[in-house]
Amino acid sequence: MASLASHDYYRDDMTQMPALRSIAQTLCLDKRVRKVTAAEAYALAKSQHDVMDTDLPIYPPAARRLGLPEGATVLNNCHGRIVGRTAKARRFYTRMEPTERRKVEADLREAVYALQRHPLIKAEAILGLDPDLMIKATIVTTEDDAVNVFNWLANFTPYEELAEAYAKSPRLPIPDILVVGFNHWKTTDPYYHNEGGSQLALVDEDANVIFNLGMRYFGERKKGTLTLAWTSGMRLGMAACHGGIKEIDFSGCQAKRDRDMGKRSIAFFGLSGTGKSSHTNSHDNGGTLPAGFSKVVLHDDAFQIDCAGKVCRVWEPTLFDKTDSRPLGHPDWRYMISTMNLALTESDGQILPLGQDVRNPNGRALIDRDLLGTYVNRCSFPDVMVWLMKDTCLPPVVRFADKRLAVAMGASLMTRRNLAENVSEDELKKLVFEPFANPFRVYELWKDVEAFLNVFEAGAVGYAFNSVGFWKTSDREVRKIPLQTSLTLQTALLLEQLEWEEWDLLPGAQLPKRESVERLLPGYAETYDPAAVENHDRYLETLRDRFHQRRVFLQNSDLHHQPELLMGLVNALMIRA
Structure with a gap:
């Protein structure tokens, strides 16, 4: 057992x-x-006062796996005031x-x-x-x-x-x-x-x-x-990962350089709304992956990295996804098992769940993993680890040549609250830190830091993707970073198509060299050059403040119980400006 x-x-x-x-x-x-x-629970759920039956069939393979009767349909469970997680309700006995x-x-x-x-x-x-x-x-x-x-x-x-x-x-x-x-x-x-x-x-x-x-x-x-x-x-x-990971096999590609890359795994860490699922689940990275590739997905939300065995393992056979970007008729609806807090609508005589957050924020669904295409229960150790940040001072992609900087940026991952959480309007406006994008960590932060340091020392390379927009004239007036740009950069990392140079403002960090990134994304260098932003003095002031906040966050964490570990991270977060 x-x-x-x-x-x-x-x-x-x-x-x-x-x-x-x-x-x-x-x-x-x-x-x-x-x-x-599962079949008995499903039958009992049908009689709950807050559960509505729909005419949308449960994805047949999932229904068979769960032992449900032929023709079982999706149940929609609606709540009251609270339609998201409540972190403030947690109490830790230990x-x-x-x-x-x-x-x-x-x-x-x-x-x-x-x-x-x-x-x-x-x-x-x-x-x-x-x-x-x-x-x-x-x-x-x-x-x-x-x-x-x-x-x-x-x-x-x-x-x-x-x-x-x-x-x-x-x-x-x-x-x-x-x-x-x-x-x-x-x-x-x-x-x-x-x-x-x-x-x-x-x-x-x-x-x-x-x-x-x-x-x-x-x-x-x-x-x-x-x-x-x-x-x-x-x-x-093992390292606990609130993220998505997929493995791309380039050995069937036509170009020798692509074939020689073999299999490459890439992992994404971010909270709801940062693009974690979009990056993990994208079929072909917006058409940028070369013909002949094959892909398997482990999961888009949760897995474990075993550094000793150099493998990653999955916990769940389903996805628990937001439905805000899935209108009626979207192909994803065929994979549905159950929905939560969705409106209902009548279409062609059928009662169907309606996504797009019409009823309330954070409408959700349980979706079969077949949505991802070919999937596996274990995959190779991640070659690439990407922190998905909501920090307007960062260009679309930053590479971390310094392993301690890579860990420090993950440990002080900056984001903003979103409607997937039960928080006040004031809280939604604040910048917050969520180490390694995992609000569900219940042990000391220094243990996560040690675990991810092991991951990078075992060969993973760290990057940050900015998923909120890059500074134009201020923190509020930003240059958009289209998802297609980020997907193109993802493929570039997998195929090692970019050349890198030191970022003069952050020792240990690197930015793409102009010539290499312009070949893939014409106009990138001019649009996202930190040296050419408007209101430059204010930009530098904000950049210094953001990294100061990161250092203070780590210094006020339980990392002070591990002073050598803490100092390594804090020293890596020094802006040279």
Whole structure:
């Protein structure tokens, strides 16, 4: 077996089982909690008051995989005020002082007592599709939350589907994952987050347990479970990646130079709206890949890098994507499994989900991985690592010759909040840092820094793509960076078509030489030259401030517990201007 049940993990001293795991485990083993399959959860979900049936067929291969009846149709689950993640609701048990722990444990026991007044169901899944990295997970929630159980099973893999492979997979020193949901939880205690409704995501990453209280949004179940999987991978010495990765094989191309590139993997790290999925899922990089190439995709959102084995492994067989750019008739709709917070419309006598965020922001769908074309469950180690930044001071592409600068830029990845998150209007306007584009990290930042430093030392080369626009006269008046430009640059990195020169403002960083980039993108050098921007003094002032903010962010993080590591990153972020 892969991960370990509680009894096996703590068998040498059962008193070492943490309180949160004991509470979750006891609930899971209550004989009144009914275990359901994906098909049973789907049937229960149809009767939920907040779930609407549509006439859009569930992608048939996915329906068969989940054991659904012939002709099963997509269910649309709509929520109220909150239609995104709520980071402020998270509480991390392992970081609490003893007095705080005792309070939270008591409150949790009371919440579970209230939960047990409801009919309860549970389901089991396997996280991970590569036989060398599989973890068992169990979810428990109320019967009237069956749609989240169905979506959770569809997002990961029902246990029965991979039971044989799981039984043969290597035994891992990791406990099974336990997830508990209770949508009806209410509190007036100011200790807990109450913006838009009572919400608590209580995490114990050491015990591999998460409680989602007062949280209807499926993204909380998905990302909570995935967070524990990522963390488990970290405990096994792998880098946790909130990103997309694909592998391009050029060996079938006509030109010898292209053929000689062989297979190349490229990974993209960015939050919603930065182009992560667009880069990962693009069929041919906007027509810039040479004829004869072949492509496989691992995933567009989550994977693990194994530096020792020089491979990457995937966790999920589906995509959880926004539908804001998918109008009616878009070819992607044929791959749908389930939708969330979408409007409905009637077309030719059929009730269909309507994307494009007509009803509310952050409409989402679970989509089968067949959308990506040919996919794999493991791929080669990344040759290219791209941070997708929202920083107007950066040109469209920057190469990091200094490995510590590459890690420092990932650890201080700058972005802006977006409507995929449950935050205030003021928060949406602020620049924020999200290390390695992973808001779901629950362990110390220095551990991620060490992990990604290992990735670059193992041979990956780091780059930044600016996905928001490049300075024209100010931070607000910018030159657009079309997606086609970025896709062209992506192909250039894969085929090593660019020559590089030092960026005089940032030691350790490089920009494309004029002649090499102009061959691919005429007018690029004039449009995106940092030395030629208007209002140059203000540009330099803003550039210095942005990198000062990066240094301050890292200095105020837990990296101060690793002073040598911290100083290496801070010194790499010095602007020479």
